[in-house]
Amino acid sequence: xxxxxxxxxxxxxxxxxxxxxxxxxxxxxxxxxxxxxxxxxxxxxxxxxxxxxxxxxxxxxxxxxxxxxxxxxxxxxxxxxxxxxxxxxxxxxxxxxxxxxxxxxxxxxxxxxxxxxxxxxxxxxxxxxxxxxxxxxxxxxxxxxxxxxxxx
Numbered sequence: 001x002x003x004x005x006x007x008x009x010x011x012x013x014x015x016x017x018x019x020x021x022x023x024x025x026x027x028x029x030x031x032x033x034x035x036x037x038x039x040x041x042x043x044x045x046x047x048x049x050x051x052x053x054x055x056x057x058x059x060x061x062x063x064x065x066x067x068x069x070x071x072x073x074x075x076x077x078x079x080x081x082x083x084x085x086x087x088x089x090x091x092x093x094x095x096x097x098x099x100x101x102x103x104x105x106x107x108x109x110x111x112x113x114x115x116x117x118x119x120x121x122x123x124x125x126x127x128x129x130x131x132x133x134x135x136x137x138x139x140x141x142x143x144x145x146x147x148x149x150x151x152x
Contacts, residue, residue, distance in 0.1 A: 002077075003028045012083040013076050014069060014090075019046045022066035023112060026073060034115045035074040039066050043106035058104035063138040067128040068092040071114040071144050075124055078116075079146065087149045093123070094143035101136050108132045114142075122146050 005026040014021060022039050029035040041058055048056040072090045076082070084090065104110055111131045118125040122145055129139040 002030065005029075009082065010073065013073055013081070015084055016069060020065065022062065022069050023073065027111075029074055029077055032078045032116055032119065034113070035070055035077070037066075037070045037073065037112040039110040039112060041104055041106055041108040041110055045106075048106065056106050058108075058110075060098075060100045060138065063100070063104060063110070063130050064095065064098065064140060064142075065092075066110065066112055067114060067130060067138070067140065068142055068144060070112040071124070071126040071128060071142055072146070074114055074116065074126070075144055075146050085148075088147060090144065090146045092142060093145045096141040096143075098138075098140040100138050102132075104130070104132060104137050110137070117141070122148070 007024055010023055023037040024040050025038045027036045027038055043056065047059055047062065051057060051059055075090065076084065114126045114128045116124060117127050124144050126142050126144065128142050130137050
């Protein structure tokens with residue numbers, strides 16, 4: 001198992017930027033197997049004033065996006081890619097069996113887990129889950145696509 005990669009690695013690996021770059025740190029990973037990343041949830045995030053006033057809750061779609069980005073990071077690490085070339089792209093192509101178990105609120109540390117289930121050329125399927133204080137808050141099976149040399 002390989003350990004930590006910081007935000008500088010994530011910034012080079014993923015094309016996302018604020019406010020849509022979600023993982024803050026990779027805590028550990030094993031090529032073609034699994035990854036664990038961390039997202040610090042803060043009140044300063046742009047969705048909290050409207051979701052919901054007086055009761056801030058991280059939107060479920062952003063939890064899924066954080067899991068998808070984490071799975072994408074494992075795909076890139078497994079492919080030996082540390083900087084995504086401008087001609088490549090990676091995206092969420094499918095989601096199955098999604099469940100939200102409890103709210104995620106400012107101050108939470110969202111642990112992002114992804115395990116590779118199946119890999120076929122440029123498409124991979126991951127069993128993912130997000131936890132806060134060792135409790136499942138979100139889970140889904142995600143399909144991620146990595147296309148090389150096709151973006152113009």
